[in-house]
Amino acid sequence: MGRKPCCFKEGVNRGAWSLQEDKILTNYIELHGEGKWRSLPQKACLNRCGKSCRLRWMNYLRQGIKRGNISPEEEDLIVRLHRLLGNRWSLIAGRLPGRTDNEIKNYWNSVLSKKVNGDVSKRSNKQLYECVSKESVENYRSGITTNVIAPKATRCTKMLLSLDKGKHLMNDQCHPPASTIVDDDELKLESHNEVHEMPYVEDEPLIDNVLTMPNAFDYLDFSQTRINDIFEKSNMLETDLAPMFEMEFENLASLLGLEDEWRDV
């Protein structure tokens, strides 16, 4: 038997959405709100499957969606976040207001992956190699692909952050504020069902469940405003930094908008 299909495929419209369909879907959601995607097509008199409606709404019709023209700043951020998070498109998109996971995924696959992997196409591509900073590409290339982080904190409860931009940890490795668990003397990263071992860092990266992250801000898009937020949440002044400061993961998660990803122990 298997499970019930999400819709009866025969007779259901597929492919590109028409203006009329967009209008019907938009009107319905504006009136009744998002959700109940499975029953939405019938209620809205749309000859589409619920999944298709959700995708169309989430990626194109809802308010605040930006289309195209990804800026060099956004590209840099995508590259840095991809190095941090791997193919976790929804999380990456969450850091780029107005961008959808689908758009970022497509952009990565068609443009950015070629840049960071140095795959110069035989064909000239105007977008290629124009925008992303050399530094981002080099940083990405120097990274180890198994350093994929899932933003789920387990046992580490605090971290030490440095605002000293540009200063990298030994081996130029990135040790972001996510998913660190302590298992005896090993420091590991948990991602989906896999656990990736982190390169061992000799100089006490973890003492009393506190992770030291000298270069955290190089990998996170922290504006001065957000840094100020951190000080506020931590009840600290910038002058208190000497040279690292301690922060609860919970506060950091909140600043990153990742509260839901955080997990208590």
Next chain:
DNA sequence: AAGATTATCAACCGCAAGCGC
């Protein structure tokens, strides 16, 4: 100018997590 090739991206698909019963 036309056919071939390649790039782009909207949409589809299967899977799994989360939730209520």
Next chain:
DNA sequence: CGCGCTTGCGGTTGATAATCT
């Protein structure tokens, strides 16, 4: 605890556009 349903995610496909030869 197990089951079924809903939703969201990430990989993949395929139509179309852009570029090359």
